[in-house]
Amino acid sequence: MLRLSIRATVLFLAIVAYANATGWSKCSKSCGGGTQKNILCHKGGHCVSRRKCNTVPCAKWGKWQTCTQSCGGGHRVKVEKCASMNIDKCPKTYGQCNTHECDPVGQCPPRYQYRYKDTSSCCKISTEICGRASYRSGRIIGGEIAVQGQWPWAAALVQYRFLPFCGGSLIQKRWVITAAQCIANPRAGASVLLGSVTILKPVAGHQFIEIDEYLTHSEYVFPHNDIGLIKLKTDAVYTEFVKPVCLPSGEVVPVDATCRTIGWGRASRYSRSNELNEARVKVFPLDTCIRGMHSVNIYNYDNIDASHICAGSLAADPAMCDGDSGSALICQRCSSCGWYLAGIASGNSGRCAVANVPDVFTNVYYFENMIRRMTRSLRMSRYTC
Structure with missing residues (x-):
């Protein structure tokens, strides 16, 4: 029978008691990435093991986070506390912010011009x-x-x-x-x-x-x-x-991009348009559309993914409406003034121009290889932002 010294026995019991009583220690931070410690017996001795914990970014619960843009229109998020205390799972509210125009840039250099209806930025002529x-x-609602x-x-x-x-x-x-x-x-x-x-x-x-x-x-x-x-x-x-x-040719429209929608649908909730209408829209995170649709009791957009784009306005302004399905979401390239087809109008709230409910578009970038294969078109130069 193995006999332990009094000192070894006390140390062994202390380690076991600590591990059984506490396991992993309390995380050093409640969010933003902390550490935990645990004492383990290993080959007759003891060691201290560490692991990361509470890596979810810290949120100022119930308060608006910093706007993503300083001018020209950005978005911000407010997260409400919930049982999971997980910023990714708790209810979010999205809002537009800093929608004032950015300062003009002055004269554009040779072979450049202002971006469409925007004197704060120049782009290279395509x-x-x-x-x-x-x-x-x-006639997109609220458009021109x-x-x-x-x-x-x-x-x-x-x-x-x-x-x-x-x-x-x-x-x-x-x-x-x-x-x-x-x-x-x-x-x-x-x-x-x-x-x-x-x-x-x-x-x-x-x-x-x-x-x-x-x-x-x-x-x-x-x-x-x-x-x-x-x-x-x-x-x-x-x-x-x-x-x-143009097709995207590899260009992915970024969140907060300013784009245009054009369509032949209803120009108001009650009348169909005889004229092509355009509207200025912003691109939002997909979750903005999911939560916006939930607010009007629509749940068939819960699984939208990278094959979709969320764009529109969080005010009750420009919106896709009846007859606009299939119409274009077009954006100017990051590297030039040329326009490319970023999205195809797919879904809306069904009520047209509802605050906090942007529209859902099919992401053309995601399907470009299929389009080129079916139309037997060659891929042109690739573009990125």
Whole structure:
């Protein structure tokens, strides 16, 4: 029988008592990353083991965090305490902040110009064939009527040449991209209108083109994979008012980016627009849309992911509405003034222009390889922010 000295026995019992009584010690911090200690017996001796704990960032519960932008419109978050005390799981409220315009930059250097309707930033004039407007400026709810030629890729999906039901974007002479929900059940008498900002009385030079084929994503189940392609029966003729928009080519739209939505949907809650409308929108974290939809008892957006974009306004201003599905969310490149198709209008609150409920768009970047494969288009230069 092994006999221990009195001193060894006391030390052994003390270690066991400590470990049994406390296990890991109390974390040194309640948030932001602390440490815990534990005394363990190892090969007849003892050692002190440490581990990290409470690594969740500290939150000022119930108080607005710092705005993400100093001007031009950013967002901020307020987290309410909950049982888990986990900043990622407790209820959040999102708000816009510092929405005042940034200071003007003065004269832009040669081969540069101001960003669209923004004198606080200059961008390099694009050399891409796509994404270039014919009109240069120094009915989406709360939006403004678009100028002829500003968005030459804007397509209206119409029945019998006068009833718009969805939007789309021209990406090649023979291809228009839209939302799968717009073409999953093809409509009789449907065609595509290009080159006009009005529908009932299209401007001179407009093009009505019949549809040859509808292609929807094979795994479309709303709101996932809400993307589709329309193959035209004849090529669109490129003119001053009919041009393609660029695909992202690797560019990911960042949170807080200022972009534009264009669409043919309702210009108010009660009337459908005959004119193409545009609206200035901001890009938000996806959670903003999830929690916003919850506030109006809509829960089918809970699993939106990187294949979606959340954009709009947290005020009851510009919003997508009935008839805007399939329309474009377009952004200027970080490296130039060129426009690319960042998103396709997919979902909204169903009430149009509701405060704190931005809109959900299909993220074109996520599906670009599929688009290029189906349209047999070559990948151009890659762009990043």
